[in-house]
Amino acid sequence: MKKEPTALSTASVPTISQLEKEYHQFIVAHDHPCIMAQSVFKMGAVELHSYNSFGTKKTARNLVADIQAYVDGYDWESNDFVTFLAVFPTAHFTSETAFEKQLWEQLQHIHESDTKAWDETVSNNPEDDTFSFSIAGKAFYIVGMHPNSSRIARQTPYVTLAFNLHWQFEKLRKMGSYDTVKQRIRERDKALQGSINPMLEDFGSSSEARQYSGRKTEKEWKCPFHHTS
Template sequence: MKVKNEEALELNPSLGNSCSLIKRDFEKFILGEDHPCIMAKTVFGMDQVVMSSYPELGTEKAARQILQDLENYIETYDFETNDFKTFLAVFPDSPDFSELEFEKKLWQQLKLVHKVDDCDWDPEVSADPESEHFSFSICGKAFYVVGMHPNSSREARKSPYPAMAFNLHWQFEKLREMGSFETVRDKIRERDKALQGDINPMLQDFGANSEARQYSGRKVGEEWKCPFLSSN
């Protein structure tokens, strides 16, 4: 089933969980509860989420499908407007991951997507996950990746199914251009603190530290090393 533009949530019904259930559960998670990310609320509220489901997280089959779907997502993205759109990859039939297991699977999946992607790294960002200017590149475009799963210690990441949200790095630069980045950032952090009692300790502005540390949602120490190398 393909969902039309007026309902931009796009789901693959071939897996065990039904399209309508996945869509409803994610809408409840973002819109029906006190979710702190106002950007997520905006794109869900405006039906600006392209959502697809895949086999178990961390597989090459899923990597090829994600790459193809992100190619289509980029091709249809309107870079001339101020409207934002998120790509959400959902893995509804994955097992019940711990935070560490999810982190390993997330990076395994990203490594496999990179393996089948024949595009050069986006020159606007670094391919070195240790760099403060790192951002993950797919199809020649930089993305900020938000990992979510039911066992996350952060309420904002405790999604109904394991999932990865792909947000174009361009969107954050657009917010800066519009003069809205700091306002949006501060509002999200304020809401996150109200929800959980503290701000996500991993969140930092782009250029302050590698954003790779933020992708899985797990709190990591200074000794943490990203398992991804673009040369792999």
């Protein structure tokens, strides 16, 4: 089987400052349909990290440490949100299935490197309707993105994983703005692409595992992730 190339040399890997500018351009200047993403970028409320490899155990250990620090430093009393963005500048995929496969390999390694118990507010079974990924004891909704995604909104400059705390969605519900924000994002996504992402479902309607890669998964698709005690 032909392996996906990893294109960039280390000499050409962009700095964090360069990445921040490129992602600000992608989200704000290009009027990204996700108004929440626009909001955090405009406020500078994005914690962006760059990693040398995608899908490896070493990267998993680094990610767990960085997300633990992010969780420890999060202001849980504030109504302002902060997004954790993991960027992999040297990774490259020409197919969505190859990206999806390596995304789940990376998440499996993250789980196996994480010493904290699974967030009790969500299921650890990817077949359950209430599944959500847990890191550092907190539930996250993960958005996988890459330049060759079929969804325009997910065609980031580089392979990227956005880690969004489920707590943020619950906070929006308590503030009474969740449904309005959700509807606006879906309308803007439809205006951009002509349709909303067919994988999108509200939490509790079906497993969000199908949504992570951005690919339109087959009905018989089974999530490769396995929770370990």
